[in-house]
Amino acid sequence: RRSWAEPYKIKMVEPVKMTTRKDREKAISEAGYNTFLLRSGDVYIDLLTDSGTSAMSDRQWAGMMLGDEAYAGSRNYYNLEDAVRQFYGYKYLVPTHQGRAAEHLISKIMISDGDVIPGNMYFTTTRLHQELAGGTFADVIIDEAHDPENEHPFKGNVDLQKLEDLIKKHGPDRMPYVSIATAVNMAGGQPISLENLQQVRELTAEYDIPIIHDMTRVAENAYFIKKKEPGYADKSVAAIVRQICDLTDGATMSAKKDALVNIGGFLAVNDREVFEEARNLVVVYEGLHTYGGLAGRDMEAMALGIEESVQEDHIRARIGQVQYLGDKLIGWGIPVVRPIGSHGVFLDARKILPHLSQDQFPAQTLAAELYLDAGVRAMERGVVSAGRNTETGEHNYPDLELVRLTIPRRVYTQAHMDVVAESVAEVFANREKISGLNMIYEPKYLRFFQARFERA
Numbered sequence: 001r002r003s004w005a006e007p008y009k010i011k012m013v014e015p016v017k018m019t020t021r022k023d024r025e026k027a028i029s030e031a032g033y034n035t036f037l038l039r040s041g042d043v044y045i046d047l048l049t050d051s052g053t054s055a056m057s058d059r060q061w062a063g064m065m066l067g068d069e070a071y072a073g074s075r076n077y078y079n080l081e082d083a084v085r086q087f088y089g090y091k092y093l094v095p096t097h098q099g100r101a102a103e104h105l106i107s108k109i110m111i112s113d114g115d116v117i118p119g120n121m122y123f124t125t126t127r128l129h130q131e132l133a134g135g136t137f138a139d140v141i142i143d144e145a146h147d148p149e150n151e152h153p154f155k156g157n158v159d160l161q162k163l164e165d166l167i168k169k170h171g172p173d174r175m176p177y178v179s180i181a182t183a184v185n186m187a188g189g190q191p192i193s194l195e196n197l198q199q200v201r202e203l204t205a206e207y208d209i210p211i212i213h214d215m216t217r218v219a220e221n222a223y224f225i226k227k228k229e230p231g232y233a234d235k236s237v238a239a240i241v242r243q244i245c246d247l248t249d250g251a252t253m254s255a256k257k258d259a260l261v262n263i264g265g266f267l268a269v270n271d272r273e274v275f276e277e278a279r280n281l282v283v284v285y286e287g288l289h290t291y292g293g294l295a296g297r298d299m300e301a302m303a304l305g306i307e308e309s310v311q312e313d314h315i316r317a318r319i320g321q322v323q324y325l326g327d328k329l330i331g332w333g334i335p336v337v338r339p340i341g342s343h344g345v346f347l348d349a350r351k352i353l354p355h356l357s358q359d360q361f362p363a364q365t366l367a368a369e370l371y372l373d374a375g376v377r378a379m380e381r382g383v384v385s386a387g388r389n390t391e392t393g394e395h396n397y398p399d400l401e402l403v404r405l406t407i408p409r410r411v412y413t414q415a416h417m418d419v420v421a422e423s424v425a426e427v428f429a430n431r432e433k434i435s436g437l438n439m440i441y442e443p444k445y446l447r448f449f450q451a452r453f454e455r456a
């Protein structure tokens with residue numbers, strides 16, 4: 001098998017600083033051992049998130065010069081509407097500044113006090129907006145998704161029995177929609193199969209319950225279907241993306257991921273009434289309905305990013321780079337979530353630091369130690385991210401206590417991946433010496449963004 005390289009060449013570079021261990025000790029303690037509070041200038045390889053951090057193409061940058069900054073009716077809005085209709089098939093578009101804004105609108109419109117919203121594992125902003133609208137999230141993902149070592153190829157699948165039991169327990173009237181995420185982020189970027197999505201569609205259709213699709217990483221999910229689901233090897237990623245979307249009634253999108261922009265998102269629905277209410281609400285919270293908090297140039301870049309996101313060479317290289325890092329760590333016996341997911345490699349902090357209880361924040365600790373070793377920034381995806389139970393006030397203790405090495409699209413080279421792998425291996429070799437953290441500041445909402453810690 002011959003080697004292959006990225007399907008692009010670099011036209012512009014952004015120099016990054018190599019820091020010293022001493023610099024990093026100072027930086028991480030000033031950041032309260034929270035990688036979100038580090039300055040990017042103190043980070044060498046930034047794997048905090050794939051959100052908004054991807055490199056745009058020359059066509060997208062050219063598109064930025066075509067921004068029609070009219071207040072109303074911008075050309076770029078109509079180009080974006082065309083792209084959403086062509087590639088995703090949804091009828092009506094409401095642009096928003098990013099994904100959580102779309103989650104805010106759809107939750108406000110479709111959720112009433114006491115409703116239950118089933119979904120394939122929680123996502124932090126999605127669940128919060130469901131709760132703020134008076135709803136309660138209910139996890140219906142298959143049990144395998146909560147086991148980091150289980151090699152189920154489609155861990156994003158819905159457990160149809162769990163879903164049906166919930167429908168029977170609460171009744172369809174208390175279920176405004178089922179929330180289906182493609183390439184489930186908190187499970188480790190794990191795809192849902194088309195077969196399972198079709199079964200979810202059949203079940204919900206019996207009770208006339210709509211499906212709202214969190215399509216933030218839909219192209220990556222489509223790639224896994226093409227590679228792993230029988231019968232799709234000869235289908236294009238673009239065709240599989242359409243097939244996924246056509247099984248749902250609407251979608252929230254953070255275009256900052258798959259759609260390759262630094263800011264942008266949208267709500268797209270097929271129901272005229274939901275659209276009219278969203279179009280009305282968007283002017284209250286985001287901006288006029290033809291820009292939704294974005295500049296015209298951002299919408300142009302998003303329309304072009306949507307088109308690029310489903311190109312075979314691009315998505316193969318993108319997933320290939322994540323697999324490359326994952327395979328390297330697996331080869332060195334480092335515990336990671338398997339199968340390797342779509343947008344990053346998830347370190348199993350519970351297995352790497354078994355001597356730390358979740359009350360000592362193992363994932364938070366591991367992310368800080370990784371930064372200290374060589375300036376690689378990762379994200380905590382464990383008990384800190386899981387937040388507190390709204391009833392008991394106790395920590396939610398998730399089975400998955402992970403550190404996410406999230407790979408931005410078209411930014412880093414294979415050499416960067418090698419440096420990251422060696423840094424993880426170095427921390428892993430010294431894991432017994434790692435002690436835990438105490439949380440010394442805890443904000444009310446989405447605490448992981450701003451919480452501060454000190455060494456226990």
Ligand SMILES: CC1=C(O)/C(=C\N=C(/Cc2ccccc2)C(=O)O)C(COP(=O)(O)O)=CN1
Nearest residue numbers: 049050051098099100123124125185216254256
């Ligand atoms: C599946 C999915 C996402 O992954 C997503 C954002 N992800 C992010 C950004 C983030 C958000 C919250 C906590 C930590 C990091 C990621 O680092 O993974 C959003 C919100 O989109 P938004 O950030 O544009 O508002 C909706 N759905």
